[in-house]
Amino acid sequence: MIKLDNVSLVFQGGSVALSNVTTNISEGEFVYLIGHSGSGKSSLLKLLYKEYSATKGDIEVVDMDVTSLPKWKIPLLRRKLGIVTQEPQLLEDRTTFENISFALEVLGFEEKEIDVKTSTLIDLVGLNESMYKFPSQLSGGEQTRACIARALASNPLVLLCDEPTGNLDPDLSIQIISLLEKINRAGTTVLMATHDSSIVNRRKKRVLQLKDGKLLSDVDQGRYV
Amino acid sequence: MKKLNYVFKNTFINMRRNPLLVIATMLAVLVSSFLVFTTLSARAIVENNTSRWQNGVHVVIFLDDRVTSTAHKQLQDTLESYPEVRMVEYFTKSEASDEFKILFKDQPELLQEVDFDILPTSLRINLNDPADYQLIIERMDGNPAVKEIRASGEAIERLLSLTNTLVLSATIFAGLIAFAAFILIINTLRLTAYAKKKEIKIMRTIGASSTYIRLPFIFEAVFESLIGTSFAVGLGWGFIQYSKTSFIAESIFDIAISDSYLINLTLILLLSTVIFGFFASFVGIRKALND
Numbered sequence: 001m002i003k004l005d006n007v008s009l010v011f012q013g014g015s016v017a018l019s020n021v022t023t024n025i026s027e028g029e030f031v032y033l034i035g036h037s038g039s040g041k042s043s044l045l046k047l048l049y050k051e052y053s054a055t056k057g058d059i060e061v062v063d064m065d066v067t068s069l070p071k072w073k074i075p076l077l078r079r080k081l082g083i084v085t086q087e088p089q090l091l092e093d094r095t096t097f098e099n100i101s102f103a104l105e106v107l108g109f110e111e112k113e114i115d116v117k118t119s120t121l122i123d124l125v126g127l128n129e130s131m132y133k134f135p136s137q138l139s140g141g142e143q144t145r146a147c148i149a150r151a152l153a154s155n156p157l158v159l160l161c162d163e164p165t166g167n168l169d170p171d172l173s174i175q176i177i178s179l180l181e182k183i184n185r186a187g188t189t190v191l192m193a194t195h196d197s198s199i200v201n202r203r204k205k206r207v208l209q210l211k212d213g214k215l216l217s218d219v220d221q222g223r224y225v
Numbered sequence: 226m227k228k229l230n231y232v233f234k235n236t237f238i239n240m241r242r243n244p245l246l247v248i249a250t251m252l253a254v255l256v257s258s259f260l261v262f263t264t265l266s267a268r269a270i271v272e273n274n275t276s277r278w279q280n281g282v283h284v285v286i287f288l289d290d291r292v293t294s295t296a297h298k299q300l301q302d303t304l305e306s307y308p309e310v311r312m313v314e315y316f317t318k319s320e321a322s323d324e325f326k327i328l329f330k331d332q333p334e335l336l337q338e339v340d341f342d343i344l345p346t347s348l349r350i351n352l353n354d355p356a357d358y359q360l361i362i363e364r365m366d367g368n369p370a371v372k373e374i375r376a377s378g379e380a381i382e383r384l385l386s387l388t389n390t391l392v393l394s395a396t397i398f399a400g401l402i403a404f405a406a407f408i409l410i411i412n413t414l415r416l417t418a419y420a421k422k423k424e425i426k427i428m429r430t431i432g433a434s435s436t437y438i439r440l441p442f443i444f445e446a447v448f449e450s451l452i453g454t455s456f457a458v459g460l461g462w463g464f465i466q467y468s469k470t471s472f473i474a475e476s477i478f479d480i481a482i483s484d485s486y487l488i489n490l491t492l493i494l495l496l497s498t499v500i501f502g503f504f505a506s507f508v509g510i511r512k513a514l515n516d
Contacts, residue, residue: 072434072435079432089423089426091423091427102427106433106437153431154432
């Protein structure tokens with residue numbers, strides 16, 4: 001599902017974000033990407049959805065050669081991925097329902113389909129009681145769940161989550177992780193970047209650890225040491 | 226259809242965000258298009274008028290009455306032998322008097338005062354190419370039968386030159402205003418793009434194509450430009466219709482311009498406006514989409 005072969009990313013000015021990273025993630029896996037701030041977690045995720053372009057190496061995501069992907073094909077790649085960022089990116093002037101249906105509207109779904117699918121997604125992330133609330137009226141956890149629902153709008157094969165629990169307290173973080181595991185059990189591959197050791201150590205999943213842009217370890221049922 | 230709804234809805238939402246800038250843009254396009262429309266129409270009117278004059282008499286040679294009528298006839302024969310000359314008409318004193326009476330029929334005092342005997346006989350020459358009038362003047366220079374030579378070509382040339390200068394000045398001015406409109410459109414779109422920065426970012430993340438994100442901006446620029454030009458064309462048509470019945474039409478000018486010319490000009494202006502709007506929107510939104 002995701003293949004990285006000797007991938008490096010060097011920014012203009014010479015700062016090295018990633019150095020010779022090689023790994024494979026299979027379909028249906030749930031993988032944690034761990035490391036301290038600045039270790040290259042976000043950069044690696046951004047390479048996968050072609051926000052950045054690798055300086056060296058080959059990247060393949062959902063059977064698409066990301067390395068040589070032309071600009072006009074990037075939207076096609078992103079429609080196969082769900083992307084959740086640390087800061088919940090919600091439109092302040094729209095309700096939870098509208099924020100989720102917006103994604104379906106952009107993806108070209110029919111109006112009837114949009115209503116049904118939005119309701120299903122809201123039900124999946126447990127936001128039924130907050131569907132007509134605006135982002136400012138939602139808690140941090142609810143905002144993250146709304147973002148996850150929106151990321152699932154295109155039925156993605158892979159869900160890329162960049163520290164979705166970064167601003168949440170432990171209880172809310174557990175709720176989000178449980179939700180992501182539920183999505184993973186339904187068949188979606190999940191790659192989640194985090195530096196929250198308590199989550200990683202408790203869930204016993206595959207862990208990729210980055211340090212200074214290098215892949216330090218790749219362990220099944222790993223721990224964040 | 227769904228996507229088209231989205232595009233139209235967002236075009237109007239975008240326009241509502243910066244109403245003053247939108248109005249300023251439309252006004253700038255209006256002024257620029259109005260200048261282009263009226264100056265090109267004016268040039269067509271002048272060309273129509275001058276070509277009408279050019280089909281008439283180009284050179285008038287007033288003859289010296291002290292010279293015999295045989296000499297006058299010889300001069301006429303000489304002129305008719307020139308390849309540049311299409312026709313020579315001999316205009317007698319009595320014909321000159323009749324013409325004078327017609328031209329000044331509204332001024333009876335003048336007609337009473339004038340001694341028609343002083344009106345000279347003349348040869349009225351029609352040239353194949355009106356630009357050759359100088360050649361005829363040179364050849365007739367010093368001829369004892371010739372009292373004075375008048376050429377309409379000089380007046381036509383002066384008028385055309387004046388018209389061309391006016392058209393050039395107005396075109397430069399229209400170009401400057403069009404440039405101002407261009408900058409205004411770019412600024413309006415940039416402000417809108419800035420206000421919608423988060424929305425654009427989300428759309429890109431979801432997988433919306435650049436074209437899909439651009440469309441509301443393109444529609445906005447084209448729509449604003451088209452409204453400005455449509456008003457300008459409407460004003461231009463109104464101005465020409467008014468001119469046909471105003472003092473301008475009562476002067477030497479005949480407001481002679483065909484509807485087909487005006488329709489063509491309107492279509493070309495509207496098409497240019499669409500291209501202008503497209504180009505401005507591409508420049509305006511380029512940076513916002515690359516961020």
